[in-house]
Amino acid sequence: xSDTVEREPDAAPFAMIAGDPQAMVCEGDVCFVPGxxxx
Amino acid sequence: xHPFAYTVSEPIxxxxxSDIACPWCYIGKRHxxxxxxxxxxxxxxxxxxxxxxxxxxxxxxxxEGSEVDFLARHKGLPEERVRQMLDHVTGVAATxxxxxxxxxxxxxxxxxxxxxxxxxxxxxxxxxxxERLLRAxxxxxxxVGRVDELVELGAEVGLDAQAAREALDSGRFAAAVQADIAQxxxxxxxxxxxxxxxxxxxxxxxxxxxxxxxxxxxVAGENAA
Numbered sequence: 001x002s003d004t005v006e007r008e009p010d011a012a013p014f015a016m017i018a019g020d021p022q023a024m025v026c027e028g029d030v031c032f033v034p035g036x037x038x039x
Numbered sequence: 040x041h042p043f044a045y046t047v048s049e050p051i052x053x054x055x056x057s058d059i060a061c062p063w064c065y066i067g068k069r070h071x072x073x074x075x076x077x078x079x080x081x082x083x084x085x086x087x088x089x090x091x092x093x094x095x096x097x098x099x100x101x102x103e104g105s106e107v108d109f110l111a112r113h114k115g116l117p118e119e120r121v122r123q124m125l126d127h128v129t130g131v132a133a134t135x136x137x138x139x140x141x142x143x144x145x146x147x148x149x150x151x152x153x154x155x156x157x158x159x160x161x162x163x164x165x166x167x168x169x170e171r172l173l174r175a176x177x178x179x180x181x182x183v184g185r186v187d188e189l190v191e192l193g194a195e196v197g198l199d200a201q202a203a204r205e206a207l208d209s210g211r212f213a214a215a216v217q218a219d220i221a222q223x224x225x226x227x228x229x230x231x232x233x234x235x236x237x238x239x240x241x242x243x244x245x246x247x248x249x250x251x252x253x254x255x256x257x258v259a260g261e262n263a264a
Binding site: 011014016017020023027028029030 | 128
């Protein structure tokens with residue numbers, strides 16, 4: 001897949017798809033764009 | 040005829056780590072559904088399984104106050120910043136067809152909700168309950184941390200109320216919840232939503248519908264090869 005990246009979570013048996021770098025994720029009580037400021 | 044239409048025998052498995060209290064998980068769910076719908080009759084058969092992820096284990100079951108109160112006072116985030124982020128997520132949710140109401144939302148611990156989702160999985164009703172709990176939490180201001188309310192919501196999707204209550208009171212599915220959380224840790228999953236497509240590709244975050252559609256089409260093609 002063209003947008004598959006090499007980096008994978010530790011010990012994960014799958015390849016990561018980069019997709020939209022602006023896609024939001026939530027960790028703990030905050031949600032954010034990975035690599036950007038917390039939202 | 041689509042080249043994959045009659046060549047894929049096994050459904051594509053989509054494993055999703057998610058929390059009921061995760062606003063972007065509900066949005067990501069809608070985006071995934073939109074991505075599948077965009078494939079129309081060409082869409083391969085999929086088998087979706089939700090896995091537990093508890094975003095904030097230290098959250099009390101009963102918190103007196105709004106979501107703004109929780110994030111601003113309990114967590115120490117600037118109140119103006121909290122309002123901005125809630126306004127933002129409410130707007131994005133609206134574009135996904137979701138009507139978030141953070142003023143009505145009752146912040147709570149989601150551990151029991153996850154246990155009920157595992158019971159629902161056993162009963163073949165996990166997808167129905169996932170949607171029901173997310174809607175109850177984000178749009179209806181229901182309390183999804185209390186057993187009585189969870190049993191009521193479960194019954195709405197077809198779970199036997201008495202059996203659901205027994206499942207929650209006994210803690211029978213607590214180990215299954217922790218196993219999901221441990222699996223996420225083993226995979227290095229720190230945030231949700233997180234999607235694993237057929238065990239091959241990981242997708243982090245509430246990605247646009249087309250990202251899901253592309254990944255699923257890609258996997259269907261690989262499986263058919």
